[in-house]
Amino acid sequence: MEKQIVLQMLNIMKIYSNGVVANEDVTLELEKGEIHALLGENGAGKSTLMKVLFGIETPDQGKILLNGQEVHIKSPQEAISKGIGMVHQHFMLVPSLTVAENIILGVEPRKGKVFIDFNKAVDEAKKIAETYNFDIDVTAKVEDIPVGIKQKVEILKALYRGADILILDEPTAVLTPQETAELFVQLKKLRGNGHTIIFISHKLDEIKEICDRATIMRNGRSMGTYRVSEISTDDMSRLMVGREVAHSFEKEAAKCGDVVMRVRDLTVYNSQGVLKVDGLSFDLRGGEILGIAGVEGNGQSELIDTLNGINKKYKGTIRIKDADIQRMSIKDVRNLKVAHIPEDRMVSGCAGTLSILENLFSNQYDRPEYSGKMLLKRKAIEKRSNELIEEYKVKCRSNKQAVGMLSGGNIQKVIVAREFSSAPDIIIANQPTRGIDVGATEFIRQRLLEFRNAGCAVILVSADLNEIFALSDRLAVMYKGKFSGVFTDVSAVTEEELGRYMLGLEHAEKLEGAIYE
Amino acid sequence: MNSMRKFEVLRTVMAILIALLISFVVIFFVSEDPFNAIKWLLTGPLTSKRNFFNVVEAMIPLIFTGTGVCIMFAANQINLASEGAFHLGGLVAAVVALKMTLPAGVSPVVGIFLAACAGALFTAIPAIMKIKTSADELVSSLMINYLALYFSTFIMKYFLMDPAIGSASYPIPEASTLPTLISRTRVHPGIIVALAVAVLGYVFLYKTRIGYQLRLTGENQKFAEYSGISIVSVILISQLLGGFIAGMGGGIELLSPIYDRFSWTSLLGYGWDAIIICTLAKKNPLYTPLSAFFLAYLRTGASIMARYSDVSLEIVQIIQGVIILFIVAQQFLSRYKHKMIAQEAKSALKDEEVA
Numbered sequence: 001m002e003k004q005i006v007l008q009m010l011n012i013m014k015i016y017s018n019g020v021v022a023n024e025d026v027t028l029e030l031e032k033g034e035i036h037a038l039l040g041e042n043g044a045g046k047s048t049l050m051k052v053l054f055g056i057e058t059p060d061q062g063k064i065l066l067n068g069q070e071v072h073i074k075s076p077q078e079a080i081s082k083g084i085g086m087v088h089q090h091f092m093l094v095p096s097l098t099v100a101e102n103i104i105l106g107v108e109p110r111k112g113k114v115f116i117d118f119n120k121a122v123d124e125a126k127k128i129a130e131t132y133n134f135d136i137d138v139t140a141k142v143e144d145i146p147v148g149i150k151q152k153v154e155i156l157k158a159l160y161r162g163a164d165i166l167i168l169d170e171p172t173a174v175l176t177p178q179e180t181a182e183l184f185v186q187l188k189k190l191r192g193n194g195h196t197i198i199f200i201s202h203k204l205d206e207i208k209e210i211c212d213r214a215t216i217m218r219n220g221r222s223m224g225t226y227r228v229s230e231i232s233t234d235d236m237s238r239l240m241v242g243r244e245v246a247h248s249f250e251k252e253a254a255k256c257g258d259v260v261m262r263v264r265d266l267t268v269y270n271s272q273g274v275l276k277v278d279g280l281s282f283d284l285r286g287g288e289i290l291g292i293a294g295v296e297g298n299g300q301s302e303l304i305d306t307l308n309g310i311n312k313k314y315k316g317t318i319r320i321k322d323a324d325i326q327r328m329s330i331k332d333v334r335n336l337k338v339a340h341i342p343e344d345r346m347v348s349g350c351a352g353t354l355s356i357l358e359n360l361f362s363n364q365y366d367r368p369e370y371s372g373k374m375l376l377k378r379k380a381i382e383k384r385s386n387e388l389i390e391e392y393k394v395k396c397r398s399n400k401q402a403v404g405m406l407s408g409g410n411i412q413k414v415i416v417a418r419e420f421s422s423a424p425d426i427i428i429a430n431q432p433t434r435g436i437d438v439g440a441t442e443f444i445r446q447r448l449l450e451f452r453n454a455g456c457a458v459i460l461v462s463a464d465l466n467e468i469f470a471l472s473d474r475l476a477v478m479y480k481g482k483f484s485g486v487f488t489d490v491s492a493v494t495e496e497e498l499g500r501y502m503l504g505l506e507h508a509e510k511l512e513g514a515i516y517e
Numbered sequence: 518m519n520s521m522r523k524f525e526v527l528r529t530v531m532a533i534l535i536a537l538l539i540s541f542v543v544i545f546f547v548s549e550d551p552f553n554a555i556k557w558l559l560t561g562p563l564t565s566k567r568n569f570f571n572v573v574e575a576m577i578p579l580i581f582t583g584t585g586v587c588i589m590f591a592a593n594q595i596n597l598a599s600e601g602a603f604h605l606g607g608l609v610a611a612v613v614a615l616k617m618t619l620p621a622g623v624s625p626v627v628g629i630f631l632a633a634c635a636g637a638l639f640t641a642i643p644a645i646m647k648i649k650t651s652a653d654e655l656v657s658s659l660m661i662n663y664l665a666l667y668f669s670t671f672i673m674k675y676f677l678m679d680p681a682i683g684s685a686s687y688p689i690p691e692a693s694t695l696p697t698l699i700s701r702t703r704v705h706p707g708i709i710v711a712l713a714v715a716v717l718g719y720v721f722l723y724k725t726r727i728g729y730q731l732r733l734t735g736e737n738q739k740f741a742e743y744s745g746i747s748i749v750s751v752i753l754i755s756q757l758l759g760g761f762i763a764g765m766g767g768g769i770e771l772l773s774p775i776y777d778r779f780s781w782t783s784l785l786g787y788g789w790d791a792i793i794i795c796t797l798a799k800k801n802p803l804y805t806p807l808s809a810f811f812l813a814y815l816r817t818g819a820s821i822m823a824r825y826s827d828v829s830l831e832i833v834q835i836i837q838g839v840i841i842l843f844i845v846a847q848q849f850l851s852r853y854k855h856k857m858i859a860q861e862a863k864s865a866l867k868d869e870e871v872a
Binding site: 371375376378402 | 521724725726727729732733736737739740741742743744745746747851854855858859862863
């Protein structure tokens with residue numbers, strides 16, 4: 001039987017205001033009641049295509065047919081009214097409201113014309129949760145529920161608004177393996193109910209597991225649509241990346257040197273007074289990569305910002321190369337040869353409006369090679385910046401181009417080039433490859449390994465478990481500000497095991513391997 | 518990106534044209550003889566040597582305060598105290614001229630230097646308040662200008678006032694004044710200092726390491742902080758320097774042939790104008806002379822128009838307002854910009870295919 005086509009996006013082209021061609025002649029067709037994977041590297045244009053569909057972006061070319069009729073979707077409201085729902089990668093929920101209140105937000109049942117009928121809201125939320133077999137306490141506050149449930153709330157929100165087509169933007173990125181499995185069960189049920197789901201991901205095994213068909217994107221172009229059952233993961237990955245990907249790294253055994261960083265009883269509260277790092281102690285030696293895994297928000301960011309001297313309000317001690325950093329400025333810490341790849345590249349990693357050249361020297365401009373007493377040495381800076389652009393393969397027109405005009409991967413390369421070129425002894429890398437393409441990811445990981453082989457100490461915080469497994473010599477799992485487990489033999493740990501530690505289901509009775517005595 | 522720069526120039530020119538157009542419409546409504554008025558507005562400054570050099574002399578204070586504001590705004594320190602700094606600069610120059618006996622030639626130099634220092638100290642007040650109490654410099658610097666005004670008036674009335682005049686100081690002695698550069702005009706050496714300050718301001722912001730720190734902080738303070746730059750010193754240096762230049766401008770203005778006494782009993786507005794200059798110059802001091810010339814030309818034209826036609830001077834305020842509105846409106850011409858970029862990107866794609 002020929003399947004009914006519910007949605008067609010034909011020859012979509014989208015150019016952003018910074019000149020990036022995010023979609024170039026992309027075509028996507030959805031059959032009713034399928035889970036359709038939209039597969040591609042970060043930066044391939046998946047999210048853009050979905051933003052076009054959801055009315056957030058206007059395409060420069062192409063058209064959208066919904067059930068055979070051309071539609072112009074100008075806003076998310078319009079998309080919703082046409083039965084398209086989207087669950088964003090970053091949840092759009094109001095933390096201080098209850099689940100039910102979040103679900104009805106914007107389409108509230110009313111008492112009279114003015115007042116919200118909260119009882120009815122709870123009833124309706126319960127009803128919709130039951131309809132779709134979601135086991136949720138709708139009276140709980142969103143801020144109190146775990147990430148996996150928040151995602152369910154997002155899905156319910158879309159369903160409550162009558163979504164037939166559901167867009168899920170990297171839904172598993174923030175989930176533990178256990179939560180992912182549960183999500184998949186739900187998605188299959190939705191498919192059974194006749195909903196069509198677009199599943200955005202770059203994780204091949206997940207796509208294999210639950211998707212019917214996959215449209216593969218690379219570099220803003222569609223590489224074709226395939227039945228998942230008829231295509232191997234190797235083929236998918238080749239179409240996605242354009243070449244064979246080395247899935248594992250050649251890694252020589254770590255040659256650990258002296259301890260370069262000693263952290264004892266570190267306790268950090270965030271600006272709202274919430275305990276984020278809870279009495280953490282560990283050592284770091286030259287020549288090793290210490291991976292820190294954990295569900296986001298378990299204190300990793302606070303830990304990193306304290307280690308590199310940005311946050312000064314902490315208890316406990318941090319000694320870098322035997323120097324206590326409590327009273328040191330960020331500059332002093334950097335002068336101990338500490339490099340830092342920040343978590344959010346646009347917030348603290350670069351100045352988007354300034355040129356590549358100007359962004360490459362923010363940590364080194366005052367070195368004698370680049371600056372006299374007053375004036376910068378323009379020629380030396382110019383020369384060095386071109387060398388770095390070439391060495392780190394930054395794709396750009398010239399070193400004068402504004403960093404904000406580059407793609408995410410290239411911005412990250414600029415940041416990495418800047419940090420790595422400072423000849424560090426310690427690298428603190430927080431999500432160094434988040435949201436960038438496979439090529440750049442591989443490049444950065446390779447570089448981190450090279451530094452480690454040369455005796456540099458590396459702390460790697462990453463939400464990407466593959467990355468953690470591939471690079472770490474030692475692995476710690478953070479849960480609620482503490483290490484719930486430390487593994488000195490990374491190869492002996494399975495992903496499921498790690499997941500249990502990440503969720504706090506399991507705790508090491510006695511932490512061993514965090515401290516070298 | 519070259520096309521971006523072209524676009525910014527185009528945007529500015531369009532804003533100016535639209536503003537002029539609107540002012541023409543207004544003139545048509547209010548004037549009996551609109552063409553005459555428009556003629557004087559646009560060409561008035563070119564009709565005589567004196568008129569033209571009126572433009573030049575009016576540029577001088579604008580370049581000073583404009584450059585000062587560029588430096589502060591480039592560091593994202595929205596300090597509006599250059600108005601007060603300029604005023605105090607004038608006062609200090611007058612005090613030095615009237616109360617210190619110094620040889621001719623030395624006196625104006627000392628006066629201008631101390632005027633600059635007074636300006637620097639003045640704009641540093643909001644900076645220090647920001648560092649110590651994290652008070653927003655926008656509000657504190659705005660309010661503090663009145664302090665400068667009334668303090669100056671007080672000093673003038675109690676220590677410098679010429680009883681024969683009543684609302685102004687004794688005349689500035691010859692030994693302290695700046696000479697005229699061109700006979701039968703009031704153009705003075707301040708123009709040379711002003712141009713030098715604009716160039717030096719550019720060199721400072723774009724070629725020195727402190728300037729680099731300032732701009733980095735101005736574009737993204739978190740990034741600057743993370744890079745190890747001391748934000749406190751950036752806050753302080755940028756505002757000290759901005760006030761220094763504004764104060765210098767005030768001192769020079771008062772000692773110039775334009776004034777023969779300290780008679781500033783209300784704020785002159787050069788600090789506010791500086792914001793227009795800075796906006797037009799896109800925070801680059803190198804462009805402040807050009808922006809200052811434009812504004813001075815417009816104002817001179819308007820005052821000539823007011824003299825020779827039935828349209829009043831205030832029309833200039835409309836033009837200024839509209840220009841600023843359009844330049845700061847991010848969405849203005851954004852559709853055109855998107856088209857331009859899309860076109861460029863498409864042709865780049867085609868090139869790639871060919872290659």
